[in-house]
Amino acid sequence: MPDSILIEGLTRYYNGFLALDNLSLRVKWNEDVALLGPNGAGKTTTLKILCGLLRPSKGKAYLAGINVMEERERAISQVGAILETPEFYPFLTPNETLRYLGRLRGMSGRKLDDRIKEVLKLVRIEDWVNVKIEKFSRGMKQRLALAQALLHDPPILILDEPSLGLDPRGMVEIRNILKEARKKKTVFFASHLLTEVEQICKKVAIIDRGKLRAYDDIARLKKKYRSFERAYLKLTEGAI
Amino acid sequence: MSEFEKLKVVTKYEFLKQYRRKRFYGALAITVLAVVLTIVLYKGLDLPGRMRIPDSPELFAMFVTSMSSMAILGAVFFAGDAIVSEFERKTGYILFPNPVKRTTLVVGKYIACVVATAIIIIIAYLMSAGALLGFYQQVPGGILGSMAIALMLACSVISMAFVFSSVFKGGMGATIATLLTYMVIFSVISSALSFAGYDPWFMPNRAADAMAATYNISFGQAFGGMFGGMNMGPMLSSSPDPALSFFVLLGYTVIFLLISIWLAKRKEMI
Numbered sequence A: 001m002p003d004s005i006l007i008e009g010l011t012r013y014y015n016g017f018l019a020l021d022n023l024s025l026r027v028k029w030n031e032d033v034a035l036l037g038p039n040g041a042g043k044t045t046t047l048k049i050l051c052g053l054l055r056p057s058k059g060k061a062y063l064a065g066i067n068v069m070e071e072r073e074r075a076i077s078q079v080g081a082i083l084e085t086p087e088f089y090p091f092l093t094p095n096e097t098l099r100y101l102g103r104l105r106g107m108s109g110r111k112l113d114d115r116i117k118e119v120l121k122l123v124r125i126e127d128w129v130n131v132k133i134e135k136f137s138r139g140m141k142q143r144l145a146l147a148q149a150l151l152h153d154p155p156i157l158i159l160d161e162p163s164l165g166l167d168p169r170g171m172v173e174i175r176n177i178l179k180e181a182r183k184k185k186t187v188f189f190a191s192h193l194l195t196e197v198e199q200i201c202k203k204v205a206i207i208d209r210g211k212l213r214a215y216d217d218i219a220r221l222k223k224k225y226r227s228f229e230r231a232y233l234k235l236t237e238g239a240i
Numbered sequence B: 001m002s003e004f005e006k007l008k009v010v011t012k013y014e015f016l017k018q019y020r021r022k023r024f025y026g027a028l029a030i031t032v033l034a035v036v037l038t039i040v041l042y043k044g045l046d047l048p049g050r051m052r053i054p055d056s057p058e059l060f061a062m063f064v065t066s067m068s069s070m071a072i073l074g075a076v077f078f079a080g081d082a083i084v085s086e087f088e089r090k091t092g093y094i095l096f097p098n099p100v101k102r103t104t105l106v107v108g109k110y111i112a113c114v115v116a117t118a119i120i121i122i123i124a125y126l127m128s129a130g131a132l133l134g135f136y137q138q139v140p141g142g143i144l145g146s147m148a149i150a151l152m153l154a155c156s157v158i159s160m161a162f163v164f165s166s167v168f169k170g171g172m173g174a175t176i177a178t179l180l181t182y183m184v185i186f187s188v189i190s191s192a193l194s195f196a197g198y199d200p201w202f203m204p205n206r207a208a209d210a211m212a213a214t215y216n217i218s219f220g221q222a223f224g225g226m227f228g229g230m231n232m233g234p235m236l237s238s239s240p241d242p243a244l245s246f247f248v249l250l251g252y253t254v255i256f257l258l259i260s261i262w263l264a265k266r267k268e269m270i
Helices: A041-051 A072-076 A094-104 A109-122 A138-150 A168-180 A194-200 A218-225 A228-235 B002-018 B022-044 B047-051 B057-079 B086-087 B100-135 B142-167 B170-196 B203-214 B220-229 B244-265
Strands: A006-012 A018-025 A032-038 A060-061 A079-082 A156-160 A186-193 A202-209 A212-217
Touching: A006 A041, A018 A041, A018 A060, A018 A212, A032 A041, A041 A060, A041 A079, A041 A109, A041 A156, A041 A186, A060 A072, A079 A138, A094 A109, A094 A138, A094 B002, A109 A138, A138 A156, A138 A168, A156 A168, A168 A186, A168 A194, A186 A194, A202 A218, A202 A228, A212 A218, A212 A228, A218 A228, B002 B022, B002 B100, B022 B057, B022 B100, B057 B100, B057 B142, B057 B170, B057 B203, B086 B170, B100 B142, B100 B244, B142 B170, B142 B203, B142 B244, B170 B203, B203 B244
Parallel strands: A032 A186, A032 A202, A079 A156, A156 A186
Antiparallel strands: A006 A018, A006 A060, A202 A212
16 A cells, blocks of 8 residues: 655755755655644645645655656545645635535535535534635634645645644644544644644654754654754754 | 536636626626717717718617727736736635646636626627617617627637736736737737738737627728828728638637646646
8 A cells, every 4th residue: 555645855946945855755644744844944845745736846746656746636636735824715605615625526415515514513613604705814714724624534634834823722623623633544734833743743754944854753752852842953953 | 527527616616706706897887887878979979970971770889889898808807817816815725736637727717707708798788789779779780790709809808818817926917917918019019000001900909890890881981080081001991801800819819828728737836
């Protein structure tokens, strides 16, 4: 069985600036891995390449054994994603937005209706189902972003700062949803919040200036560096 | 799910987005106002009498339906930000990570823009037909040809706007670039060619003039008196061929749309 996520020698330049430097990672099925690093480390670039939004300058990325660059649509069907701070069409409601995305993902009829209700309830915006998104706060949009990522019950979740813009209650709720999701799914998410990473994941990939600095169990890193924070600081020493 | 099914889904929701925007109603209001004003001015100022040509349903239709070109403004406003807004407003982070080809997204958006514009154009022509029936108790057959050219003009302008929308970083820039290209650059080229004695039949704005050339009234006859015998070149002295103009606009539509798909496929969410 192929790995859930496989990254081989990913390199990406932005106008001569090296954002990813020969990054390689392997994430097994139902593993929960955090991509941790300082600002500009290459976390979002990695996730964007995995979701087919960017092309790598070099290297390959596979989702469920499918090459993202060669079979983007087939590979991406395995994934639910939140990238950067996503925005929604302000003139549509959550119901219309999820119906649109659900239909694009091959869902329809009663199954789609039920699933929309289910995910909106899960992220606690079921009372806003027919309100235009232009009236939504940042936190509510983030909840809707998680709802659309979970909509088609994908085996892989790729999330970039999933609790960004949420109040403390929202952060706890999202973390609980992800803790539940990781029992059945591969959760691969980027963050620079050590506490969040510790709470959601067992394994962490620390990257800095596009290079992989460590890829290990959090417990092992804690033991080796005496605390997770010290491990992070030591491994990203050169960061600004 | 086939890519055609996905195209239908994209078109449906992209049209819903266009339909819910204020600019749809703004474009509709401007077009309706333009048609009404033309009718009022034509009758109120007795334009045929002042131009010393006999009034006829064909002449009336020629003036009134040419105002439907105002719908082009709508086309530009719908299409200018159709692609670039996904990047500018970050909605692409939700739309693009889906199992759908970029080509399908562009074509779906294109069809949605065409449908939104076509609704406005058809309403304008229905108003013109209603006025013709009211004043002359008949509707010239040329009105259908005129509407076909107006629709094809809208398709070509939307295609051009899609090219700019695939290149520019902002929707406003793409919209202004389309308007400037169509209304200034193309007009300057066509006028220069016309004054030099060449018929710029291959220019989109010249082809668009064919909207008024389907009523069997020559431009020389209709506009000749307006310029006091000045030599206005082929653009105002001779009518463009409607069939040729239709295919010229179709050519621009296809070429610009293919270019916009090619560009949009290469555009990255950086």
